[in-house]
Amino acid sequence: DVVVPIEYDSKGRQAKSYLPVPQSGTANGAIYTNPLANAPSAGYGSEKIYTEKRYDDLFTGRVSEVVPAGTAWSQKPANMTYGINADGEVKKYKVTTSWLEGRTDSSISLVASYAGGQLMKTSATDPDGNTTTEFQNGKGQTILVRKNDGTQ
Template sequence: MKKLIIPIGVLLLSNLTYAQLSTISNTENYIQTKVYLDYNGTSPTKSSEAVQYFDGLGRPKQIVNLQASPSGKDVVTHIEYDQFGRQVKNYLPVPQLSTSNGNYYSGPLGVYPTAYGNEKIYSEKVLENSPLDRVLEQKQVGNDWNGKSVKFGYEANSTEDKVRKWICK
């Protein structure tokens, strides 16, 4: 029995240490995914690769799609939180000027004027100041939608409202 357990334990530990070594990032938490889109029988010919980075609380903060633009450059989706940890801005994916093989981009929004011009590249939500975090107003992507937001209202029954209880027998 001992002859069987020791080799299996060594095999598992070698895979564990191999998983900790990375060429992408030594300082950021991330998950790397690779989806094979085409396979010719011996090797994959086409694949889609993405790296998702997380902050210290386990929330996603950036998604890098490797060579996803038509010119073969990286496409980065920036994720931002307010001071209460709520995601109030949803950014469009921004094509970068180069590829970094999945490394974290420190300023991914700096190049958006080349792709989107002067348009607003995020939708935003205005949340109420309560622990419920209900949406009060929502603005869509683009400068034209800035003045045309969707507003939400929340009300409760007053003392004048009659609530009836119907019982069927």
């Protein structure tokens, strides 16, 4: 059997996700009461074998930090920040498509910029310092994903 343990915090949110832990035999579908006891002999040794989610104190279900599996990687968590867009930070484009003489003709034009506070902004910084910022409208649709490789 192979078991993938999951731990929840006191508020019922997923706090830790473990790597798969092979068991020494089979329990024929029964629940293992201590599946992590076999982790050292399964090849993991003393390595940290779980990813941990830390949640925002203000908003119950919002993740503020993700600590990856692996003893070395756990020293470099990914951080999340939340906010709204600034005025002019995200441009709005319009695509026009038409059928002309047996072919498709398309054009793109700048319509305007989104007004400040119109979009939700989520930024994630990975262990290498790269930032990904995602903007979503009020319907939860992704409008823009901006990635930075840490050089600018």
